[in-house]
Amino acid sequence: MKKAFFIILVLISTLRAQELKFSTGRLDLDFSGLVVSSESDANKFNKYSPLKAGLLSAIIPGGGQFYTKSYLKSALFFTAEVVLWITYFSYTKKGDEQTRWFKQYADENWSVVDYAEWMNQWMTKYGTSDAPIIRITPDPNLKPWQRVDWSRLNEAERYISRLSGGFSHTLPFYGEQQYYELIGKYHQYAPGWNDFDRNFIPENVSELKPTPKFKFYSLERGKANDFYSIASTATFILVANHTLSAIDAVITAMLNNRKLKTETNLSYDLITGLNAKVKLKVEF
Numbered sequence: 567m568k569k570a571f572f573i574i575l576v577l578i579s580t581l582r583a584q585e586l587k588f589s590t591g592r593l594d595l596d597f598s599g600l601v602v603s604s605e606s607d608a609n610k611f612n613k614y615s616p617l618k619a620g621l622l623s624a625i626i627p628g629g630g631q632f633y634t635k636s637y638l639k640s641a642l643f644f645t646a647e648v649v650l651w652i653t654y655f656s657y658t659k660k661g662d663e664q665t666r667w668f669k670q671y672a673d674e675n676w677s678v679v680d681y682a683e684w685m686n687q688w689m690t691k692y693g694t695s696d697a698p699i700i701r702i703t704p705d706p707n708l709k710p711w712q713r714v715d716w717s718r719l720n721e722a723e724r725y726i727s728r729l730s731g732g733f734s735h736t737l738p739f740y741g742e743q744q745y746y747e748l749i750g751k752y753h754q755y756a757p758g759w760n761d762f763d764r765n766f767i768p769e770n771v772s773e774l775k776p777t778p779k780f781k782f783y784s785l786e787r788g789k790a791n792d793f794y795s796i797a798s799t800a801t802f803i804l805v806a807n808h809t810l811s812a813i814d815a816v817i818t819a820m821l822n823n824r825k826l827k828t829e830t831n832l833s834y835d836l837i838t839g840l841n842a843k844v845k846l847k848v849e850f
Contacts, residue, residue, distance in 0.1 A: 630815025681758030
């Protein structure tokens with residue numbers, strides 16, 4: 567009686583029982599070798615959307631990894647994002663501060679009036695009668711860039727270039743990015759620096775050399791460019807971090823969605839007793 571009662575309990579507790587055929591009428595024979603089994607798809611409770619994972623990481627690197635419970639990779643991608651944004655803002659700020667500094671230095675030490683006066687001296691000494699002498703307003707209360715006829719200045723630069731060579735550029739108007747670049751890059755602008763020897767007026771203007779302040783300014787402007795270059799590199803890596811994180815999140819979701827199945831076998835034998843087996847199947 568105990569054995570029969572136990573077998574009934576086993577039958578009730580199983581998820582699926584095989585069909586039984588009582589052929590002998592003897593419980594000890596008919597229930598011997600009874601096997602009941604159940605199969606479940608564990609994956610249906612743990613299925614991730616690759617699209618959702620990719621979008622999350624595209625927006626916030628590490629978001630898709632967090633969604634798929636890959637917490638270590640999520641932390642790595644998110645940490646990289648934070649560090650890159652800090653780098654971008656930090657070096658952009660340094661670049662802006664350095665730019666303000668070198669512009670101030672240029673305004674205090676380079677004068678377009680001095681540059682124009684030197685060109686007038688050169689044209690008077692080596693030029694022809696039709697040399698485009700630059701008009702300079704004598705009012706000292708005006709800023710240097712307000713005292714010079716800029717179109718005449720550019721005409722004089724082209725004139726000297728034709729006669730002597732060495733003047734390869736025309737000066738952009740004050741305040742433009744190229745204005746601050748050229749005065750610390752090309753030797754033709756050396757006469758505008760306040761430590762230039764104004765008595766040096768060679769016929770061949772290619773003999774002009776940079777002054778100590780010219781060189782110092784060039785280095786300071788270069789530092790600003792270096793800061794901006796680092797910030798620009800950070801933005802490039804930021805885009806790469808979003809892209810790589812999104813791709814990784816999609817792959818991780820797809821790998822986690824491999825079919826995972828469990829199969830449970832429960833059997834009872836009158837000799838060996840109750841036997842249980844669990845099988846784990848992973849389908850790729």
